[in-house]
Amino acid sequence: MTREHARSSFQSMPTDSGRLREGSRITWVSIWVNIVLTVMQVIVGWLAHSQSLIADAMHTLSDIVSDGFVLYANRKGAEAADEAHPYGHGRYETAASLVLGGLLSMTGIGILWSAVGRLQQLGTAPLVGVAAMVAALVTLAGKEGLFRYMLKVAERLRSPMLVANAWHARADALSSLVVAAGIGGALAGFGFADAVAAIIVGAMIVKAGFGFGWSAMEELVDTGLSAEEVQNIRKTLKSTPGVMDVHDVRTRRMGHKALVDVHVQVSPRISVSEGHLIAETARSRVLKTHAEVLDVLVHIDPEDDEDAFRRPGLPGRDVLLGHLQSLLGEDGLIPEQTVFHYLGRRVEAEVFLSPGVFMDEGRMGRLEQRLATSLENDPWFGAVTLNCRFAQN
DSSP states (O other): OOHHHHHHGGGGOOOOHHHHHHHHHHHHHHHHHHHHHHHHHHHHHHHTTOHHHHHHHHHHHHHHHHHHHHHHHHHHHTSOOOSSOTTOSTHHHHHHHHHHHHHHHHHHHHHHHHHHHHHHTGGGOOOOOHHHHHHHHHHHHHHHHHHHHHHHHHHHHTOHHHHHHHHHHHHHHHHHHHHHHHHHHHHHTOTTHHHHHHHHHHHHHHHHHHHHHHHHHHHHTTOOOOHHHHHHHHHHHHTSTTOOEEEEEEEEEETTEEEEEEEEEOOTTSOHHHHHHHHHHHHHHHHHHOTTEEEEEEEEESSOOTTGGGSOOOOOHHHHHHHHHHHHOOTTOOEEEEEEEEETTEEEEEEEEOTTSOOOHHHHHHHHHHHHHHHTTOSSEEEEEEEOOOOOO
């Protein structure tokens, strides 16, 4: 719609309860799986003398804290818009994605640090029991399955935060793979195998975490949609009846949605109400056609105003009315209604004289001649059109 509608649009944006429910469900699944794996890893790691398994248990425990944070951000991000957040709370998901990206990067750095330490102390690696290998493989299978389940749902919900959390589960699976490789290498007599694998996996996790953090940062600094998405929105706007042209299309992301600001050019001769209708129609078409768009702010232009900053300023209505009266130059010519059209560097006026004004063709001709002479060098008016009722003989 127009700017006024954008300020009040929060009143009609409902909470997406289905999206909230699914996001909460997969996060609770993650919490319970991690609780079970943490308990198993601690018990088996202690009995089988596996320090790496116990360390992985602590890593899994930290995931439970992360999942709790995701639950809060998911619920907060799904809240309806309000006075303080007229466009909703989608940026809570963005902030959570940034934090989870940081956690992912720190997880990778921790694995790298631990791997380097193991390379330096290969001769002192403790012997571990076979039960530790079984526990590591069970953990690996559980976290890989959790990753695939969470990623499938997160991509369907188009939630960057839930996608980041899913990849956090994949990072956990890779760290469990490192533990399994380390235990397997220790059992086979190759103490360096787990350290080399840990370095490779750690680098992959750091890269993934940096990617998620960078994507969230791009959204927080209002990076727009892709050129292809913007072009598709432009086509939808331009195909709206009454829209002559489209320019200044600006977009920015808000969680899994996007906000659009646009200038549309319409005929300079239509009424304000018709321009308003065209703006509403354009906005409705974009919202219906492009599911990723949350709201559209449409600015109506009577012409292409992209170079407006190079134009001289034109006065307001009060000044123009006074100047118009001096151009008419006769007492008793009281306009009943005056319509100004600001077109480029000039103004065109439509003057509707009061029905009480006595006017015949001779007087009208003299008045039109005077206006034509005055307008040749007028600084503001390009044309003045008179509308009146001629006196009946």
